[in-house]
Amino acid sequence: MNRDENLEQLANIIKDYRKGELEFTPDKQHDEKWLSQFLPETQDVILFEILHIFREWYFTNQYVDERIDRIPPYLQKKQCYSSMHSVFDSVSFLNLQNDGQSQHTIISRFANRVYEQYGISINTEIKDNIKHYIYVDDGLYTGSRARKDILDCISCLPQTSRLEVFYIMVCESAFRYTKQFLSDYAQKHNVNLSMHNWKTIWNDKTSSRNSDGSKESWNLHHDCLWPDPSLKANSEVVAFIEKFPSVSKSGEKYLFRKKQWASDAGPFTSVDNRNIVEKEFLLQGIKILSKVSENKGMYPLGYNLWPSFGLGSVCSFDMNISNTCPLVLWWGNNKEKGNALDSWYPLLPRRVNGSAEIKLPLDDVVYWGERNSMDQYNMCPDCGNFFGLEDDGGNGFCVNCAWKH
16 A cells, blocks of 8 residues: 555544544645654654554544443443433433533533434433432543542542443553542442443553562553663663653663563554654654653653653544643644744644643643642552642552652
């Protein structure tokens, strides 16, 4: 397949990205303009691999709607509701995030479909006479927003309520910790919590040995960008690490792919292509960051809770793209505005909620309820300090200690 055909296919996948919001159509010419910013010898590989990845990890509105529409029949069967009308009378599909957020978009579309099919307006609020609640969202990446929003939600629910959480996709390591964290909190508040997802991004970077120490084991697949150790010798990478001492503190433990994953192609078609794309995305991301003021948590390969090159997720929705994805995918201006963002033309320009993206410290954080980001709700078992949302390392430790675990 030649370059033009690949560009056409990519344009077809992302054609409805933020439809009605953007001043342009993400067509073949748009894709070519984005692609032309990379080194010429890497462009065809980048195009081929992004097309390969987005075939699996780009979620259209239709894909999301079809999954959400499966929830009512699932509830009817699981809870033995007598009819679909009984489901909608007894269950509230929570719409608690601010306008412009993915949950609001998903629930609004779902409500319209339910009304068209059944002539019923769904419940979307917390009420004393309702004991069954559904919380849906597009993706869980670092888990910071999930822990904040769902924790607030649990605090507001009537005791003995049932709360079921559904995500289209989750990052496994954050989901595992978030699920345990919220389950413990729900149990204390006498709320029955269960969490579900359709797709899983495997991003655990840890390995463990058997109890007798005889054999090391690890997940052989890592779906996020994780640069090859050969980049330790790259002068631009070295300069980036030296400029941000907090990044170098994590050293070889997390910055570069470990030897156990040396043969893992991750979401790519081959290890060789993985190395080419990761190197170019990392170096271009470093250049982007050099043009803006330092921002807590923002790294070349996307936002992350602790010092790193970034979470490096490579997925998107028609609704928006996560800031945990590499900067080269979403950062910049598609139309010159006379500011620093003019230096890069993004493939999927990210919708920003409230202020300039490069100033946002958290992935799509929305505050509702009484809790805010400065509340200290947990104690780090390593250093003993209490921490809140802004200093949550995502694995039970504060951001200063999380990288060690």
